[in-house]
Amino acid sequence: MAQSKELYDAILNGDAKKAYAATQVALEAGADPMQLIAESMVPAMDEVGNLFECEEYFVPELLLAGRAMKSAMELIKPMLAASGQKMAVRVLIGTVKGDLHDIGKNIVASMLEGSGFEVIDLGADVAPEVFVAAVKERNPQVVCLSALLTMTMPAMKTTIDALNTAGVRTQVKVLIGGAPVTSQYAKEIGADGYSENASGAVSLVKNLLTLGAA
Amino acid sequence: MRFKAIFCQVFTREMESVISRSPHSVEAENVPMGLHDLGAEMHSHLQERINQADVCGYDAILLGYAVCGRGTEGLRAGKTQLVLPRVHDCIGLLMGGPSAYQSYFENHPGVYFRSPGWIEHQTPGTRLEPAFASQKRPLGERRTQEELVAQYGEENGKFLFEQFNAYRRHYSGLTYISTGVASDDVSRDKARAEAEKEGWVFDEVKGTLSLLERLVNGEWDAKSFLVVPPGATIRATLGEGIVDAE
Numbered sequence: 001m002a003q004s005k006e007l008y009d010a011i012l013n014g015d016a017k018k019a020y021a022a023t024q025v026a027l028e029a030g031a032d033p034m035q036l037i038a039e040s041m042v043p044a045m046d047e048v049g050n051l052f053e054c055e056e057y058f059v060p061e062l063l064l065a066g067r068a069m070k071s072a073m074e075l076i077k078p079m080l081a082a083s084g085q086k087m088a089v090r091v092l093i094g095t096v097k098g099d100l101h102d103i104g105k106n107i108v109a110s111m112l113e114g115s116g117f118e119v120i121d122l123g124a125d126v127a128p129e130v131f132v133a134a135v136k137e138r139n140p141q142v143v144c145l146s147a148l149l150t151m152t153m154p155a156m157k158t159t160i161d162a163l164n165t166a167g168v169r170t171q172v173k174v175l176i177g178g179a180p181v182t183s184q185y186a187k188e189i190g191a192d193g194y195s196e197n198a199s200g201a202v203s204l205v206k207n208l209l210t211l212g213a214a
Numbered sequence: 215m216r217f218k219a220i221f222c223q224v225f226t227r228e229m230e231s232v233i234s235r236s237p238h239s240v241e242a243e244n245v246p247m248g249l250h251d252l253g254a255e256m257h258s259h260l261q262e263r264i265n266q267a268d269v270c271g272y273d274a275i276l277l278g279y280a281v282c283g284r285g286t287e288g289l290r291a292g293k294t295q296l297v298l299p300r301v302h303d304c305i306g307l308l309m310g311g312p313s314a315y316q317s318y319f320e321n322h323p324g325v326y327f328r329s330p331g332w333i334e335h336q337t338p339g340t341r342l343e344p345a346f347a348s349q350k351r352p353l354g355e356r357r358t359q360e361e362l363v364a365q366y367g368e369e370n371g372k373f374l375f376e377q378f379n380a381y382r383r384h385y386s387g388l389t390y391i392s393t394g395v396a397s398d399d400v401s402r403d404k405a406r407a408e409a410e411k412e413g414w415v416f417d418e419v420k421g422t423l424s425l426l427e428r429l430v431n432g433e434w435d436a437k438s439f440l441v442v443p444p445g446a447t448i449r450a451t452l453g454e455g456i457v458d459a460e
Contacts, residue, residue, distance in 0.1 A: 014370060060366065060374050067373060098323055100384040103377060124384060125323060150281050150302050150452055151319060179253060180284045185452070 014064025049199025221278020
């Protein structure tokens with residue numbers, strides 16, 4: 001039983017300190033870390049996503065919830081490492097070359113982490129060859145590309161092309177997002193998926209991996 | 215001919231300049247800047263203005279805009295042709311077109327742009343007021359630390375302010391695009407001062423009014439302008455022509 005209402009509320013209210021404290025209490029009481037994620041963090045994150053869709057929560061609330069989740073993960077990650085439990089899914093994420101915007105990407109990264117995925121954040125202005133190298137070194141299942149400018153969206157295509165050329169395209173699912181990005185564009189450039197917002201990105205990762213599961 | 219020009223406030227002086235020299239009758243409608251921060255709402259604000267102009271019998275409705283993050287996508291006029299420059303944004307427009315812009319952009323990553331309009335109507339630290347009374351969402355996340363702390367508390371407020379301004383650390387340059395308008399010198403000085411304050415490298419690019427001039431003169435070559443027939447809709451293809459009518 002790893003349902004912590006305190007943790008759930010702390011994430012929903014964007015309270016990083018309370019999230020940390022609630023996690024501490026739960027873990028000390030013997031809660032299993034993975035179950036804590038599944039039963040307390042993921043539902044909180046789903047609700048945050050719902051509130052965003054209803055336009056009750058906006059970007060600031062997402063950032064605060066993300067920070068609360070990160071705070072809880074600070075305690076959970078070492079426990080998982082210690083017990084040898086690996087996160088089932090590794091996600092690489094970055095803003096494409098020429099683009100320095102990262103707020104959206106940061107929100108997606110923290111929500112993915114809060115869902116129990118391992119997230120490797122390459123930052124912003126990431127060249128295609130850097131994505132390729134990271135795929136080869138870290139073996140993620142998913143690569144998430146972000147762009148905020150119509151000027152830098154073409155770099156999403158060049159990144160996907162680079163993955164193709166390097167022979168690693170088929171070993172990952174490529175998802176794209178960012179304000180001017182569309183599902184149509186995702187199809188045009190050969191991405192595997194597109195999400196309009198951060199919580200959509202989390203569902204997308206889950207769905208894509210279930211479908212592709214060997 | 216009779217044109218209606220609906221344009222972004224960022225081009226105020228540039229448009230006034232070219233309109234005054236146009237051989238055509240150009241009725242100017244200056245729209246507050248920052249709409250691109252509203253995402254899909256930009257479209258509805260502009261569509262309303264186009265609808266009002268559409269019934270007035272103009273020979274064309276000229277849009278002093280660009281793709282603007284897809285803010286102009288989906289715009290249409292039922293009875294009047296629409297004309298839109300084929301550029302991604304106001305910076306590309308003032309640089310004279312996509313290839314000049316692309317070339318500068320690729321060689322100068324991490325650059326923040328300013329033009330006379332950007333300096334006069336929106337400088338950092340000044341609050342961008344809601345453009346319209348009907349606006350539900352704030353214009354971007356340009357709130358001050360005080361406002362964020364007041365709404366979210368000391369710690370969360372400071373965190374949010376940090377997050378919203380963290381991008382400034384990624385930037386390494388500020389480029390001023392001069393357009394030859396009367397406020398150029400003063401605006402350049404302010405841009406340079408901003409660069410110094412942020413520790414960014416200052417650069418200047420000589421901009422051009424060519425696209426705006428051709429827009430209001432009715433010189434709409436297919437390479438530089440999208441002419442949307444009445445009833446057709448603007449689409450951002452982001453391909454070679456950048457925009458298309460469908």
